[in-house]
Amino acid sequence: xxxxxxxxRRTMVExxxxxxxxxxxxxxxxxxxxxxxxxxxxxxGPAGLGKTTLLAELRRRAHAxxxxxxxxxxxxxxxxxxxxxxxxxxxxxxAGTSEQELRAALGGWxxxxxxxxxxxxxxxxxxxxxxxxxxxxxxxxxHLVVKRAPVTLVLDDAxxxxxxSLSWLAAFAPRAEHLPLLLVVAYRxxxxxxxADAFRTLPGRAGQAPLPLAPLTPAAVAALVRDALxxxxxxxxxxxAWAVTAGNPFEAVELTAKVRGRGLRPVEENAPQLxxxxxxxxxxxxxxxxxxxGPSTVRFxxxxxxxxxxxxQDIAARVAALGTEEAAGxxxxxxxxxxLSAAGSTSDHEPETGLEFVHPLIATGxxxxxxxxxxxxxHGKAAAAVVDAGLxxxxxxxxxxxxxxxxDPWVVRTLREAAGENLRAGAPDAARRQLARALxxxxxxxxxxxxxxxxxxxxxLTEPANTVNHLRAALAEPFDDPTLRQGIVIRLAxxxxxxxxxAEASESLAREIAQTPDVRARLRLQSEQxxxxxxxxxxxxxxxxxxxxARLADRLTGRDLTERYVIALRAWDACLRxxxxxxxxxxxxxxxxxPFSWAHEDRGxxxxxxxxxxxxxxxxxxxxxxxxxxxxxxxxxxxxxxAHLSFAYSLRAYIRYRRGRLxxxxxxARSGLRLAERVGRRTPVHWYAIAILLTTLLARGRVDEAWExxxxxxxxxxxxxxxVFPDSQxxxxxLLLARGEVRAAVxxxxxxxxxxxxxxxxxxxxxxxxxxxxRAVAADDPQRARTLAADAVRRARAFGAPSAIGQALRVAAxxxxxxxxxxxxxxxxxxxxxxxxxxELARALAALGYGLRDADLLTAAVVTxxxxxxxxxxxxxxxxLTGMGGALPSAPPRADWVTEEEIRAADLAVRSxxxxxxxxxxxxxxxxxRKLGTDRSGLRAALEAFARSST
Numbered sequence: 001x002x003x004x005x006x007x008x009r010r011t012m013v014e015x016x017x018x019x020x021x022x023x024x025x026x027x028x029x030x031x032x033x034x035x036x037x038x039x040x041x042x043x044x045g046p047a048g049l050g051k052t053t054l055l056a057e058l059r060r061r062a063h064a065x066x067x068x069x070x071x072x073x074x075x076x077x078x079x080x081x082x083x084x085x086x087x088x089x090x091x092x093x094x095a096g097t098s099e100q101e102l103r104a105a106l107g108g109w110x111x112x113x114x115x116x117x118x119x120x121x122x123x124x125x126x127x128x129x130x131x132x133x134x135x136x137x138x139x140x141x142x143h144l145v146v147k148r149a150p151v152t153l154v155l156d157d158a159x160x161x162x163x164x165s166l167s168w169l170a171a172f173a174p175r176a177e178h179l180p181l182l183l184v185v186a187y188r189x190x191x192x193x194x195x196a197d198a199f200r201t202l203p204g205r206a207g208q209a210p211l212p213l214a215p216l217t218p219a220a221v222a223a224l225v226r227d228a229l230x231x232x233x234x235x236x237x238x239x240x241a242w243a244v245t246a247g248n249p250f251e252a253v254e255l256t257a258k259v260r261g262r263g264l265r266p267v268e269e270n271a272p273q274l275x276x277x278x279x280x281x282x283x284x285x286x287x288x289x290x291x292x293x294g295p296s297t298v299r300f301x302x303x304x305x306x307x308x309x310x311x312x313q314d315i316a317a318r319v320a321a322l323g324t325e326e327a328a329g330x331x332x333x334x335x336x337x338x339x340l341s342a343a344g345s346t347s348d349h350e351p352e353t354g355l356e357f358v359h360p361l362i363a364t365g366x367x368x369x370x371x372x373x374x375x376x377x378x379h380g381k382a383a384a385a386v387v388d389a390g391l392x393x394x395x396x397x398x399x400x401x402x403x404x405x406x407x408d409p410w411v412v413r414t415l416r417e418a419a420g421e422n423l424r425a426g427a428p429d430a431a432r433r434q435l436a437r438a439l440x441x442x443x444x445x446x447x448x449x450x451x452x453x454x455x456x457x458x459x460x461l462t463e464p465a466n467t468v469n470h471l472r473a474a475l476a477e478p479f480d481d482p483t484l485r486q487g488i489v490i491r492l493a494x495x496x497x498x499x500x501x502x503a504e505a506s507e508s509l510a511r512e513i514a515q516t517p518d519v520r521a522r523l524r525l526q527s528e529q530x531x532x533x534x535x536x537x538x539x540x541x542x543x544x545x546x547x548x549x550a551r552l553a554d555r556l557t558g559r560d561l562t563e564r565y566v567i568a569l570r571a572w573d574a575c576l577r578x579x580x581x582x583x584x585x586x587x588x589x590x591x592x593x594x595p596f597s598w599a600h601e602d603r604g605x606x607x608x609x610x611x612x613x614x615x616x617x618x619x620x621x622x623x624x625x626x627x628x629x630x631x632x633x634x635x636x637x638x639x640x641x642x643a644h645l646s647f648a649y650s651l652r653a654y655i656r657y658r659r660g661r662l663x664x665x666x667x668x669a670r671s672g673l674r675l676a677e678r679v680g681r682r683t684p685v686h687w688y689a690i691a692i693l694l695t696t697l698l699a700r701g702r703v704d705e706a707w708e709x710x711x712x713x714x715x716x717x718x719x720x721x722x723x724v725f726p727d728s729q730x731x732x733x734x735l736l737l738a739r740g741e742v743r744a745a746v747x748x749x750x751x752x753x754x755x756x757x758x759x760x761x762x763x764x765x766x767x768x769x770x771x772x773x774x775r776a777v778a779a780d781d782p783q784r785a786r787t788l789a790a791d792a793v794r795r796a797r798a799f800g801a802p803s804a805i806g807q808a809l810r811v812a813a814x815x816x817x818x819x820x821x822x823x824x825x826x827x828x829x830x831x832x833x834x835x836x837x838x839x840e841l842a843r844a845l846a847a848l849g850y851g852l853r854d855a856d857l858l859t860a861a862v863v864t865x866x867x868x869x870x871x872x873x874x875x876x877x878x879x880x881l882t883g884m885g886g887a888l889p890s891a892p893p894r895a896d897w898v899t900e901e902e903i904r905a906a907d908l909a910v911r912s913x914x915x916x917x918x919x920x921x922x923x924x925x926x927x928x929x930r931k932l933g934t935d936r937s938g939l940r941a942a943l944e945a946f947a948r949s950s951t
Contacts, residue, residue, distance in 0.1 A: 045213035074160030077308030122424030128639025215247030233266035622933020660838025701872015
């Protein structure tokens, strides 16, 4: 054991309480029985109070209990280097692993977390989003903990950890209690950044709050002094040592070392000299002490301070302009002066990783003492040195951020390379800082637009307003690259659209289209404009746009991705306008003849989503789910686990709702909402998640819960400028209607009419506002209600989806004259029984059974509503049934899977041209349609897909 480690053990005074907590946590981590498990510990205190020494002792004790120890330390100079701490924690555990073994160990996370952890180069394609990357880190750390349990993770100087690592660990920390993991952090409370506030209130088994370290008492400092200088140190001398160090353990230990080095007797008459010796440990005193070691040693110390932690001696030598022997001599002198740590000062179980300062206070003092101009120059030399050493542009970038602009093309190139690496690795904030610095260098005249474009791409997620400014500035630059110009315009439109500025997005594309001579480039821009116009709820020229889109799409063959995007938008537009369902499915089929990526690097995911959703409205929800499952899997492989995955979960929930699988719909909708909450409230993804969850809760009969949810999430006016499906204002009106607030519901629905009708959106399958309004006005104005319902039926028949027609007929019967209701409901039941819409079928059965006082129909309604999870409808129909003297259905629920009998019924329907008799639905075929997710006309394709999935 080295003298240094013996000294650590001896100087752990007045830390018995903290060490007892450490032992308790380690015993809990490594002990047997059900009480064993992980814990969280946080130690806080100003610089020098012994946090590092305490953590070193904790690591020693963890090793003694055969724990795997993951250790990292934040660095004042490394804060701008993304994933610096995460790499310290995880890289050593995977060192020496081949690429093949890494791929096997990390599975689908390899390409997501590998670049961030420095395990592999980023692959081509869109980068993971920050949430996806954090999820990947969670998986990797959890996997390591389970595989190498028990594990102790120690983070020292957390206040200096890079933001990417620190925000991840702060979010991960609460999981430690559920794993064989002791997670320990130490930080200076006044310097902990806001994104790590979770560490201030860690709820742990070993303590309910961070443990503040207190300064040493006079007795403890006296013990340190006598331990180092001998028992003959008198009380006055010891008391003065405590006074000049304020009980700071680091300063007390350093002071005793200097007293011993000076040969000063520890007696009262020498006590006045302690103040000067203590001052030499910091500020000007530290500088003077360093200068006495000679110019070459000073330069080497400065180089080390610039380089930060884990300092390679050869790189420090190059930065200091010293030869190998001079650097070795300087290292020895700095160690003897207790400025650099002694060799072998790390744990027996932890290899040395480079030179380190004895304490961060010393590193900070020396760094700040470097003359400003020289410090800037040293960072420039350090950047070149780390690149030449093969450490890459990312390692150089943190140094270049500290330099002054000098119009150096190498600096611009290096910063752009580093930003590209960080952006692909999932660190857009770091990329943004680097590109902003490159812009100040400045870049060459013909390079400036490209740098502005890259800066816009890097700030897209975090600073949309600045992104718009950067991209507009890029367009104002004179440059001759048409591909770059197109990329800038498309990205500008994207950020404007995502900022709820859809009209501006369309206008920016229109201006560029007018001055783009190349036919294919113009078509790409047109496809983007058509897409954002489709999402603009306030579009003023929608019918004319639809005509232009139809003319264009009908002559395209789908030969490339741009043409297929245009055709997909044509399918969506036809769906909204209520064109015949065959037309909608024809165009969607043209798009999907070949694989249609949802995660293309240069495209949004919106158009593939629309191509899937038209199948749901066209009574092919099974096909829509198939497409969504593939798209969701692609999002997850890409590491898109924020807004993208929330959209996927929420819209899959909507598809389940339309199929009448309400329990599953609610589960998916809640998952989508949890993800949307990460993105932010009142964002587009949040509107989707809330609207779909509210719709599902209303279908399940939980009106009060839906209202509370709407209030909690401020769901109401003002509604978004972007199109949301289901339409947010219509959902809000439906909620008001369910609560009995009829007048308010009417006002909202009439506003929907004024918004959608001028745009030519007429399909009640997409937005049934007419049906809700008919119900709302029926009591006061029955004729208006019947007119509204009749028009909705007409529009639904024009579209041709059985579920839309059946729903419209059911509402038309509700507001019709009594003598007209039965015929309308019989047709509704017949159509819905051969559709995938289970919930709508249950509602129609209940209405018809009630109208005819038919116990068999009511029984069928109860059974179908139970299968759907429509609890409110079950209760309502059951009450009517029992009131009529009917018996509750006792048959077991229908199997969730497609039975052989149902397959035979579907196959027979495919081979038969005969439609079912209006008064006698085939209930076996009905179950097959719901389970296969199609209406009667889509059974052939659904059976083929089912056969493929079953092999």
